[in-house]
Structure formats: structure tokens, C-alpha cells
Amino acid sequence: MKFVLDAEQRLFTDTLHALLTGADTARAVRAWAAGDTKPGRALWSALADAGVFALAVPEAHGGAGPLPVELVCAAEQLGRHAVPGPFVETLAAAELLGRLGDDPLAATWLPRIAAGEALVSLTLPPAVPYALDGDVADLVLTADAETVREATAHGGTASLDPSRRLLPVVPGEPLVTGAAAASAAAYDLGALLCAAQQLGLGRALLDVSVEYARTRQQFGHPIGEYQAVKHHLADVLVELEYARPLLFGAALAYRTPEFSRDVSAAKAAASAASYLAARVALQVHGAIGYTDEYDPSLWIRKVRALYSAWGSPASHRARVVDAL
């Protein structure tokens, strides 16, 4: 038993963190929100070069995976830096397609996903009803217990997170039938990676809040000297530190009967922890945290958006209890 990341996994995580730290992701988020996906796409290619998308694609289709632990590491870093775009959806679609075996749909799209050339959006109604970034995705899929279909996305609905463009879809003809197991697996992986993204967002918000509390002065002292502030931040650390092992525990349960239950536990915990991190970040920053121009406000908004994305906390808690 070694329930910690090995040296290679740590290096991979650190590499992504360094890459994204230097990439001004906030600017890419704002551009993405304004309809300019170029900086975001550039981030995607950099991430593809680092091997992120290949992690979800089976070797037979040009990938290196599926490697759930590494995927959780990557999603956590993508969340930490608020990378825009439907990467959870793309990786979940890879899981879906990878389960279809020799299907031509899989053969066409999986190598492109692995190479980072394809942005894929995916709906899994009712839990995932809208196609995230369906207007810019190279492929939009929709799946239910019976079928996998290509879909067209229309219109669009604004999200609290300006970089999340949510589109209703019109399903096309069934391409694959009898895909219940594949769509269930895609849902579980998507929920797990969404949870990892939430954890990364929470961590980033804690870091920026701690930094702010150390420097912002009121009444002649740094606000971080006051216990009301300290205790808020300490509680955030407790919640994040105890959500993380659930994510990796779930990743290790991939393809076992406990996977769905453990993913739901991780998602409910990550939702709660990141939400607390966002509430505290807002409080600790005062009005600055409430300001659109201030980059962490993008993180704060994304947290609330992801709170109920890929299944509400209540639906995940219900899945946990049903499995007990």
C-alpha cells in the first residue's frame, strides 16, 4: 500500500502547474468568454503536448490510457488554473468512445482527442443537459441508456461563469445502440474529473486568500492576524485536505463495482469544499472579491457553476446512500 502519488505522477502534476502558471489563463478565460477561443485553443495544444488528453484514450486508439489517477492530477491542475473549454466533456467522451470497441465513431475521433485536436462536447441527460461550448466543439455527442448520437447545438444559455457557454442540443440519428454501460462510465468519469477540477479551484482560491490576508492591512494589522479570518481559512484547508483522498480513492476504484459510489462521494465532497473555499475567498477579499476585473472572481464564479454540474450534490449523496 502506497496511497500517495509516485515521483512520476508528482512530476507530471508539477509540470502542468508550471506550464499553466506561466500561461496567463485568466486572459484566456476572458477571451473565451468574449468569443475568442484562440488563446484557449493554444492552451489546449500545450496540454495535449504534455500528454493530458491521451490519458483518457486507450492505447489501441493512439492514447496512453485510460489512466484515472493521472487524469485526476491533470483535472485538478486544469481547475486550479481555471482553463477554459470542455475538457471534462472531451475526456468523458473519450471514455464513452473507448467503451464502444471497434466502432467507426471511436476509430475516427479517439486519435484526434488523444492528439488534442478535437474539442468534444457531450450531454448525458438529465444530469448533463447542456453541451458546454457546443458552438465551438468539433463534435457534439449525446448519449442515454440506449443510444449514442451526434447532436447539433443551438442557441446558448449564459452561465454564472462567463467562460461556460451552455447550449441545448438537438439529437441526430442513433449511431450506436445498446450503449448503457458506456454512457454510465462516461458519466462517472466526467463527474470524477469535474470533482478534481473543483478541488483545484478551491486550492487556488485558498492560496490567493491566504496571500491577501497576509498583506491587506486594516486597523494597522494584516487581516490574517484576526482569528475570525484565520478560522475561516483553516476550515477551508481542512475541507480541501479531506476531499482530496476521496478523489484518488475513487480513481483507484475505476472499473470496480465501487467506482460509481466512490465518484459520487468525491463529487459531493469536492462540491462542498470548493464552495466553502469560494465563500471564504469572497469574504476575505471584501469588495475586491466581488469585482469582475479581479481575476479570482472568475474562479469564484466557476466554483458555483460546477457545484451542480455533472450531478447535484443531492443526486450524488443519493447515489452514495443507495449503494450502502
Next chain:
Amino acid sequence: MDLDFGPAEEEFRTEVRAWLRAHVPAEPLPSLETADGFAAHREWERTLGADRMVAVSWPREYGGRGVSLLQWLVFEEEYYAAGAPGRVNQNGTDLLATTLFRHGTPEQLARILPPIAAGEVIWAQAWSEPGAGSDLAGLRSTATRTRGGWLLGGQKTWSSRAPFADRAFGLFRSHPEAGRHRGLTYVMFPLDADGLTVRPIGRLDGKPAFAELFLDEVFVPDEDVIGVAGEGWKAAMSTAGNERGLTLRPPGRFMASVDRLVELWRERADPSDTALRDRLADVWIRCQAYRLKGFETISREDDIGVEASLTKVFWSELDVALHETALDLLGTDGELTSPWLEGYVFSLAGTIYAGTNEIQRNLIAERLLGLPRGAR
């Protein structure tokens, strides 16, 4: 990264499980917070001791089995799953022994540890005083130099199990001219010593399970000083983490409790009460998180240090939430005497003892997050 137990753990699990099946009393023992119950639990501790089950991770020479920390976690999982009795000597096994392993002399290890492992000597912790709770370094009871040792004077309080225990360990001010933290000496003394009065105090459940100690020239020989005289604070603090961390509340305890909670849910739940269902889910999720975090901690193999404060806040809040959920499932029967109620009342103290959660949050903020030290 993996969560697989190896053959050493599985073998040990089988052995422990068989032992527990053969030895755990069929009827639960009376509450260990009463004189009769304490006596019954003392007997149980001896039963454990006879087969080296008191402190399995200690070296064999002191009465342990020399097993790894991971095997210890396995032991605890089995122990609690078997519904085995509560342990009366956690002060001895987890606090005193850990301190002695680090600061004790070879003579002290050889003299003090085997009777703990045999279940023969039960220890109490005498740290708190009426005026020194969270601000422990403000303690005022004294140790005065005398020939061959020290004379203790003053008052200690809230000392768990002191009404029934044999010996105690605690901090006393020995060098009043040195700073608050500098002039303290850490000593061990018998609870039936001349000059010592133990007055039991009833707890929230009325049981006389902690006590005040009044000390009037209680003699302690030099060989019962832990570490260096005047530097007791260092010795005490170096192991305070154990009191807050994993060893005080092993994950197996929570896993066993939540399994029972799930049973209670099956028996009692109103399926339309989704609020209570959500709380059950959260408690189960948190128990799972605590277990996994324990594996992470053990995998890291370094000193847990201040991270023990995270552990303390987490398990103490979890313990309350778990028992509150049980009482709410019991509904109007929740106020009736039951193991759940007893567990609930005990859980309420968890956010206070072993350093209050406010103090732990200060430590987390300052030592783990690097926030500036404020007024105390």
C-alpha cells in the same frame, strides 16, 4: 499509488480477527466511566495484554508485536468492527509511551512500558489546571527541588480516568525565573502518593470519570522526570500531536460506527426524509475520507507534526455529526439511554479536549497556512 494490503497485512488481519472472535465478551461491558465498568475494562486490558494485543506496534521487548503502522491500522479496523470494549489506557499507550520512546531513558522504557503492555498499570494525564486550559503554559502548580527529586504542589483538573487510574504524568513549574515555556518539568507520579488527593468530578452524563488532583508536597524521584528538568514543554509538545492525530481516533473506529449508523438507517429511516438521508451520506463520505487520509498519512512515513491539528478538527466534528445523525434517526427515542446516546455525549467533548478546535484552527492558520501570529 495503490490501496492494496499486502500479505503481511492480510495475515495479520486474519490472526487479529480470530483472536477477537475468541475473546471479545459476548455482552458489552458496563461503561468504563464508572468504578465497576472501569474494573471490567481493566480486566479486558489484561486479557489483551496476555496475548500482546495492547500495543501491537511496539517492539517485542516492551510487550508489543513490532508490527508496522499499516498493520496497526488493520488491527484497529478489526478491533472496532468486532465491537470490542473501549480502551482504558490510551493515555498510557498513546501519550506517555510515545513521549518516552522519544525522551525517556532506557531504564524508563524498560520499567514503564511492559506494565502498560500487560494491562497492569493505567495512566491519567494531568496537564490542565483551573487557570491553565488552552493556555497550558500558564500553569502554576509547582515542582520544588529536594534531595533526589522534586516536591509537587498545586492543583490539576479535568484529569480523565484519574478516579480509577494508577499513575499520572503532568507538567509542573520548576524554574519560575525562566520564561513561561522554559521553566516546566514533566514528571510521572502515583495517584495514591502521600500528599495527593483525587476528587472525582461528574461529567455531562453524571459519571464520575474525570477528577481534580490536589498536590501537597508529593515526592517524585529524579528517575521519574521525563526528559530534562526545566524542558518539559518540549517533551510534552513533541507528542501532543499524537493526542490530536490518528492514534487517538483511528479510522477503524469511525468505519465501524458508520456501518452501525447505516444499519440504523435501514431499520429506522423515513425514506421521504431526504434531509436526513443527505446527512447520512455526508457522514459516510467523511468517514471514508478520514480512512483514506489515514492511509495517505501512513504512506508518507514522515512525522505528522502540525497536520495533527487538521486531523483533530476533522474527527471531532465528524464524531458529533455521526452521533447527531443517529439520535435524529432514533427520533423521540433519542433521549433514552443507549449506546448511541452515550457516544453522543462523549462526542460533545471532542471539540474541547486534546486542545480545543479554536486552538487547532489557530495552529492550522499560522503553521500550515503561514498567517501572521496574532494576539493570544
